[in-house]
Structure formats: structure tokens, C-alpha cells
Amino acid sequence: MKKILLTCFFIIVSNAWINAQELKSPDGNLILTFNLNTEGAPIYALAYKKKEVIKESRLGFILKSDIKMNKGFQIAGTKKQSEDSSWKPVLGEQKEIRNQYNELKADLIQEKSKRKISIYFRLFNDGLGFRYEFPVQDNLRHFVIQEETTEFNLTGDHKLFWIPGDYDTNEYSYTTSKISEMQSLMYNAAHVSMAAQTTIKNLATQTPLMMKTNDGLYINIHEAALKNYPAMCLNVDDKAYSLNSHLVPDAVGNKGYLQTGSFTPWRTIVVSDDARNILASKMILNLNEPCAFDDTSWIKPVKYIGVWWEYFTGGGSTWAYSDDQDVVIGTTDFSKLKPNATHGANTKHVKDYIDFAATNGFDAVLVEGWNEGWEDNTAFKKERIYSFTKAYPDFDVKDLSLYANQKGVKIIMHHETTSSIAEYERQLHDALDFMVDNKYNAVKTGYVGPIIPRGEHHDGQQMVNHYTYVAKEAAKHKIMVDSHEAVRPTGLHRTYPNWFAQESARGTEFEAMEGIHPDHTTILPFTRLMGGPMDYTPGIFQGDLSVYGSKKNKLSTTLTKQLALYVTMYSPLQMAADLPENYMRFKDAFQFIKEVALDWDESYILEAEPGDYITIARKTKGKEEWFVGGITDENPRTALIDFSFLPAGKSYSATIYEDGKTADYKTNPQSYNIRKVTVNSKTKLKQKLASSGGVAISIK
Numbered sequence: 001m002k003k004i005l006l007t008c009f010f011i012i013v014s015n016a017w018i019n020a021q022e023l024k025s026p027d028g029n030l031i032l033t034f035n036l037n038t039e040g041a042p043i044y045a046l047a048y049k050k051k052e053v054i055k056e057s058r059l060g061f062i063l064k065s066d067i068k069m070n071k072g073f074q075i076a077g078t079k080k081q082s083e084d085s086s087w088k089p090v091l092g093e094q095k096e097i098r099n100q101y102n103e104l105k106a107d108l109i110q111e112k113s114k115r116k117i118s119i120y121f122r123l124f125n126d127g128l129g130f131r132y133e134f135p136v137q138d139n140l141r142h143f144v145i146q147e148e149t150t151e152f153n154l155t156g157d158h159k160l161f162w163i164p165g166d167y168d169t170n171e172y173s174y175t176t177s178k179i180s181e182m183q184s185l186m187y188n189a190a191h192v193s194m195a196a197q198t199t200i201k202n203l204a205t206q207t208p209l210m211m212k213t214n215d216g217l218y219i220n221i222h223e224a225a226l227k228n229y230p231a232m233c234l235n236v237d238d239k240a241y242s243l244n245s246h247l248v249p250d251a252v253g254n255k256g257y258l259q260t261g262s263f264t265p266w267r268t269i270v271v272s273d274d275a276r277n278i279l280a281s282k283m284i285l286n287l288n289e290p291c292a293f294d295d296t297s298w299i300k301p302v303k304y305i306g307v308w309w310e311y312f313t314g315g316g317s318t319w320a321y322s323d324d325q326d327v328v329i330g331t332t333d334f335s336k337l338k339p340n341a342t343h344g345a346n347t348k349h350v351k352d353y354i355d356f357a358a359t360n361g362f363d364a365v366l367v368e369g370w371n372e373g374w375e376d377n378t379a380f381k382k383e384r385i386y387s388f389t390k391a392y393p394d395f396d397v398k399d400l401s402l403y404a405n406q407k408g409v410k411i412i413m414h415h416e417t418t419s420s421i422a423e424y425e426r427q428l429h430d431a432l433d434f435m436v437d438n439k440y441n442a443v444k445t446g447y448v449g450p451i452i453p454r455g456e457h458h459d460g461q462q463m464v465n466h467y468t469y470v471a472k473e474a475a476k477h478k479i480m481v482d483s484h485e486a487v488r489p490t491g492l493h494r495t496y497p498n499w500f501a502q503e504s505a506r507g508t509e510f511e512a513m514e515g516i517h518p519d520h521t522t523i524l525p526f527t528r529l530m531g532g533p534m535d536y537t538p539g540i541f542q543g544d545l546s547v548y549g550s551k552k553n554k555l556s557t558t559l560t561k562q563l564a565l566y567v568t569m570y571s572p573l574q575m576a577a578d579l580p581e582n583y584m585r586f587k588d589a590f591q592f593i594k595e596v597a598l599d600w601d602e603s604y605i606l607e608a609e610p611g612d613y614i615t616i617a618r619k620t621k622g623k624e625e626w627f628v629g630g631i632t633d634e635n636p637r638t639a640l641i642d643f644s645f646l647p648a649g650k651s652y653s654a655t656i657y658e659d660g661k662t663a664d665y666k667t668n669p670q671s672y673n674i675r676k677v678t679v680n681s682k683t684k685l686k687q688k689l690a691s692s693g694g695v696a697i698s699i700k
Contacts, residue, residue, distance in 0.1 A: 021078055023104045025123045030271070032123050034106060041071040042108060042119060046128055048271045051217060057151035057242075059119060061132070064144035064254065069117055073108040076116075080104050089285070090296045090497035091572040093603040095621060099286040100124065107135075114139050126281040127270035129224060134260045145247065145256040150267055152221055152234070152243040154179070158211040161523050161610055164190040165204025165233040167248045167457035168450070169197055170488050171506045173516070174523045176611050179238050192514060195448045196419065196485075198457060203236045204246055208488070208530040210278070210523070210610050218275050218610070222530055224266040224287035226490040227468060230256050231459035232267070250462060251455025265490060270530070276605035279525055279614070284491040292495050298478040299497050301572035301598035302442060304412060305357055306366030307344045309540070309577050312512035314551035317344035319369030321392040327375045329384050334372055335393045345369040346394040350411075351403055356580045358407035360594055365404070366412040366444060366575070370395045383452050385418050388431035401438040410439070412482075416446035419485075421466055422453055428470065432477040441478065442573075444535075445470060447485035459487045468492065471499040482535050482573055489532030501535040501573035504528065508537040508577055512545060516556045518665060518692035519611050519633035521565060526610040533571035538562050539593055542582040543669050557631075558669045559589060560659045561694030566596045567629025568614050574598055588674055592657050592696050596627050604645040606630075613689075615639050626652075628697035632689045634665075639695060643683040646699070654679045657696040658687065665692035 020035035031047045042059040045052070060070025084100045101122045109116050118133040134140065157180050163172035164186060175182075175189045183203055190199045208222035221243070223232050230248040237243075245267075247255040266287040270278055310317040322337040345367050353365045373386035391397050404411050413435050417424040435443065447458060456462050467486050474481050475498045484503035493499050505528040510516050521536075528534060539562055543555025555562075566574055576583065576593050583590040597620035607615040607630070615630035626646065630639045646652060653676060660671030671690075679685070679699065687695045 021104055021106065023080070023102055023121060023123050025125050026082070026084070026100050026102060027125045029125065030123055030128065032104070032121055032128060034104065034119075034121065036073055036075060039071045040073045040110075042073060042106070044121070044130070046269060046271070048217060049273065051215065052155045053217065053219060053271050054269065055153040055155060057153040058149060059151070060117070060149045062146040062149060064146045066146070069110070069115060070149045072110045072112060073117075074111055076107045076109045078104060078106050087290065089494065090291060090299050091301055091500060091599050093570050093600050093618070095601045097282045097285060101286070116140075122287065124283045124286065126272065126277060127268060127283045129266040129268050129283060129287045131266040132264045134258060134262055136261045140260055142257075142259050144254050145258065147255060148232070148245040148247055148264070150245040152269070154211075154241040154243065156214055157241055158213050158219070160205070161210040161527060162205040165200035165206055165235075165246065166190075167198040167200070167459055169194045169458065169485070170206060170504050170528070171510070173506060174520060174527065176519070176523075179236065179241050182236060182238055196450045196458065200233060200246060203238060204233050205236055206233050206488070208527045209234060209243075210526040212610065216273055218272050218278050220268075220270040220278055220526065220530055222268045222284065222490070224268050224284040224491045225289065225495075226265045226464055226487065226492070228258075228262070228461065228465055229265055230461045230464065231487050232265070248457050248459040250457070250460050251453065256461050275526075275608040275610060279605045279608055279616075280603070281530075284531060285494050288491040288494040290495065291497055292472075293475060293497070296497055298441070299480060299500065300363075302363045302410075302412075302480070303574050303576070303598060304364040304366055305353060305362055305576050305580065306368070306412070307350060307353060308366055308368050308537075310344055310579060311368065312509055313545050313548040313579075314512075315548035316342050318342045319344070320374040321394065322375055324375055327373065329373055329387050339394065343369065343392065343394060345392065347396045347400060350395070350400055353580070354400075354404050354407050354409050354411075357409045362409070362576065364410040364412045364442065366414060368414045368416070370414065383420050384423050385420055386416065388415055388424070388427045389434045397438055405439055410441055413440040413443040414446070415443055416448065419447045419449045419458070420452045421456075421463070425466070425469075428473060432474060432479060435479055436477050442480040442482065443474065444482045444484060445486070447483070458485065463487065468496070471496045474498060484535070488528060491531060493532050501533045501571050503535050505534060507535070508540060511540065511543075511555050512551065512553050515553065518556050520556070521569065521631055522614055522633050523611050525568060525614060529570060533573065534569060535571060535573050535575065536565065536569045537575045537577040538565035538569065539576040540578045541586050541589065541670070542578060554666070555669060556665060556692055558659050558663050558665050558672070558690050558693040559586070560657055560663070560672045560696060561631050561665070561692060563589065563592045563657050563696035564629035564631045564694030566593065567618060567627050567696065568616050568631050570603075572598045586670075589657060589672060592698060595698055597621070597623070597625070602645070606642055607639060613637060613639065615641060617645050619645070626699040628699070629694065630687065630689060631694040632692065634692050636691050636693065637689050639687045639689055641685040641687055641695075641697070643679050643685070644681050646679065646681040648681045651678050651680045652699050655698045656687075659690035659693040659695070663690035663693055665690070
């Protein structure tokens, strides 16, 4: 590791006011200014290449009850330091990440109450991160946050890519609009069917929030290192073009319970005049703490298939073993129940999946519906729904564990909690021990429905602590975690790399429900994926679900776009989500899924425009091979793929998986063509993409 640390001090302890502080990014393009206004309120502003990004905006808190820690301050001292270091992620989009920033710390004290707060500003070449510290002090110890009053005052009526502010779900479709148009669009955006939904009553949106200004700046607002604190939504003033923090409350309306000596998460603003730099930013990761584990050798990327999609297609498979709706965990003898003959997670069926995984080089098989309790899986008022150590009578745990081990395949455990958190935590240690005993090394956790304890929210402080608790306890058992319906990620996979994927957004399963818009996957990398990898579950080849019987849904992409998602949607956990028989029908296209890597030495953002298109190239970790993925929205386009990322002076064979001449996501999604060409670092390829189409390229 290389590291340069420069520190200087400028401290004044008096009643005198200090003039405005200025901080520049290492390359000088970003300038932060910080001062106190005439009320003693902390104020910051941000500019990029002499353009305003954030106008003067207030900082601070209101503590319960109406204790104002957002004005009446004096600056007791400031401190500046710089860092330029590098670190290697356990799994990631590149093998080494540079962490270069200039930092300003401002220590504030209220003249009357003597309460103290410190604000840290870190300015990177790609953006700003700032957080609050409540130092240990005489006049404040334990306290309750009534509201955080952080502002982001924007410079105009920007174009936003947004979802409604909500305490319990991130699974909305994205809406693209001006700030001034949000109010008129909010009703339709928010009034959709969700298993758990608590929309914010005033005009609000969630982070990560992506925006584009009229003068061509791209701005992303989110947070980093969310621990022991509620997630931040954003209130929207559509007249003043202003955003301010809105923390998720608990069951009694409080926002957070803290003790002095603690920090808040970082508030993040990534900014550039080139959309590609937004996707390339590693600032959020850099603002998280280093890996918490000494031994990470057991943390590996995973490519998997699963007994999963068949539950969504309408083809008849079910999670539940029986149709009996009156089961009681711990009392009901499931061996005496009448099987429904549609239970998907049975021993023979799972063995078929294990065979398919072994034959085609997959690491693992996810099995949902293996455990007792799915008969009541919609009973959101019931606290004890599942057992996490007892399998249904037709699922032989020991036999399947032995069979999978002989085939060189892992089974991925599934813990759907139906958001009964109290019960899940009671069973957690037994469940993790059960996994170790049966050679499971990864678990998909689920949090469908309203939270129990009742009144708590998915994104509140208690649940934020729960998710990290599960990740840390799983690590003690050398188990990797893929959480679904959890709070959106904030870069914690740097600190807890076994928490290697999340859902936390509208994923592929919605193709079988309310649907997904063609531009959705061109927005997600600029929004949800800014915080961390997503288990999006791509790879659906049979997009017309009417072939299975009861459903009429059709996928919102071409088959080739499904291939490209393995590159554009970064994750070290990638599923081939379709049914095995569909892959056998398209063996030549399936080859790309079998070959595509999951862990990378380098990533190159070749083209990007939020909501329109993305083209990314990545180099496989430790190998001289590359993969390219390009996608577009509903508008056909010609992608320009520049191969200058290849080593100079060498030629390579590229296999191109492209939309067919008649391909269209509505009328002919399965039309594709595969061709081979020779490429080198000077090659520039003009590649046509169909409506909601894509291109996938394997280079060796």
C-alpha cells in the first residue's frame, strides 16, 4: 500500500468568528466553501469547474425536544489534512482503488448551551462527502434525533431520475422528470402494489438520486457507511429547487437514538460533466471503513441457477409443500399434511438443478421453499412463520448436501423472514450452525412485508442495525449474504465483503408482475448500484410468459440485452435466472452466461447517459480476457465501442452476441446473431442495438 498523509492545524479557541473556509479537490476542479451565517448556522456550498453545484445550504440537527443544533454556533477550530493511498477490494470492479482526498474538519460550539458538533468534509476529484460527529461532551450524552436538517440547494429545475420517498420499499419504477413536474407525477409513481409500503406524505424522493442540469452537469446524491442510523430520504421543494434530509422514523416517530462519541453516515455528492465518471466513481466505497475481517479467503464470487423463476412464471410450481393454511411452526407435523404436488423444492427436482449446474460450470443452486412455513407466507401479522432449520418432508437436506458436494456445487440457503425480525434473530444462530453443518456457504435473506416488531420500517435505525448484525454473524460462520428487500446499500460491502450483494430495487421478478420499463436498467447503475452490487437476476431467454399458461406478461428487453446485463449491472453474485430448458433451446447464446466473469481487474465505462444507454468493458481478474456489455432504452441506437482498453500491439478474437436485424423487444425479442471478429486496441466498432436491445462481447 502506498500512502501519503499531510496534516496541518489551524485552531482558534475564542469567541471570534472565523472567516469562510475553502477546500479544493486534489485536481482543483471542485471547490467547497464553508462558513457560518449571521444566525450561527453552518453553511456549505459546492462548485465544479467554476459552475455552482450546490448553492449555500444549511447543516445541522434538531434534537428531541426541539433542541436546535443547526444555529447559534461559533467555530472553535478547523483542521485540514490530505490523503493519497490505495487499497484492494476483496471482490470488485477493479483490483485496486485509489483513495485521494483533501479534508476539512470544523469543530463547532454553541455559545449558550456549550453543545458541540464537528463536521468533516472530504473532497475527492469525483465529489464531496461530509458527515457529522457528536464528540463526547459535558452537556450532551444520550439523545434522540428529531430531524437532520441537511440541505442540498440546487441551482435550477434539474432533470431527475427518481422514485417516491418511502420508508419500506425501494422497488418502484423510476420516473424521469424535471423537479417542477414531480408533484403532478407523484400519485401515479407511488400508487402501485407493494408487499410493504409507507410513502412519505409530503413531496419526497429516495437516494441515490441522479440528476442532470441544464448546463450539462451530472449530480448524484446518496450516503455512505450507513450504520446505527436511519436511511436518508430527501424532501423536495419543487419551487425553490431544494432538497433536505428526511430520516426514516421508528414506530413512535423518533428518527434515531445516539450517544456522543458517534458519527453519522457520510452524505455524498458525486459530480461530473461526463456521465461516465459517475459510474466510475469509487467515492462511496472510499468513505467506508476498511475490511473488518483478517481472513477473506472464503469470500468468492458466485454464479448460480435456482428453483426460483418457476414460481413466478405461472407454470404451477409453489413455495409451499401443502395447501393447508392452518400450520403452526413447532406444533404442526408436516409429514402428516397432504402434499399439494406442486412444491418446487423437492429432492428430485433440486438434484436436476444440481446436475445442470455441474454440467454447465455453475457454482451454486438457490432453493427457495425448502423449509417449513410457506403455507403462511402472506400472513404478515403472524410473528412465527418459518423454521430455518426444519425442511419439508420431500426435501432431504443431508442427501442433497452430499449430492451437491459430490458434483462440486454449493446449495444457496434461503431465509425468507416475511419481515418477522424478532423471530429471525431468535433463530439466527441455530440457522447459521445448520448451514455450516450442511455445507451451505451463502444465504439469500428476504424481508417481504411489514416489519415485526410492528411499526418499525425496513429503512429505520433498528433494521439498519439488523442487516449489519446478520452480515457480521454470518461472517463468523464464513457465510456470504445476499439480502433482498433490505435498505439500499451504502458501500458497506467494503467493510463486510461477505455481504456481497443485495436486491433493494425493482429486479427481474417484476417482469412477471407489474412489469419493468425499457429504460430501467439504463438508470439503475446511476442510482441503486452507486451504493453497491445488485442481485438483479438477469438471463431470462423466454420472455413471453404466456407460454406457461396463466400469465400474459412479456419481458421488456431483447434476449441479447439480457446477456449484456451481466456486464452493465455489476455484481459478484450473478444468476442465470431462466429455466434450464430455455437455456438448452438457445445453447449458443447461453455460452456467454457460462463464460462471463464476475470479478474484475479493471472496468472501462465506454458510453453512458442515464435513462438512455450504457456500454461497459471489463477485464477478468487475473486473466487476459475481456467482456463488453451495451444496452439501450426503448430507442434503437448505434453504439460506438472503442477497444482502446486492449493492450497495444496484440490482436484478439471477439465473439459478438448482437440483436438480429428484425429484433425488437415487443415483437421479436429472441432474434439474435452471433459472429466472430478480430479486434485490437485501434478497433472502433459501430454496433446497432434494437429497441430495448443490447450487445454482449467476449474477447479472448
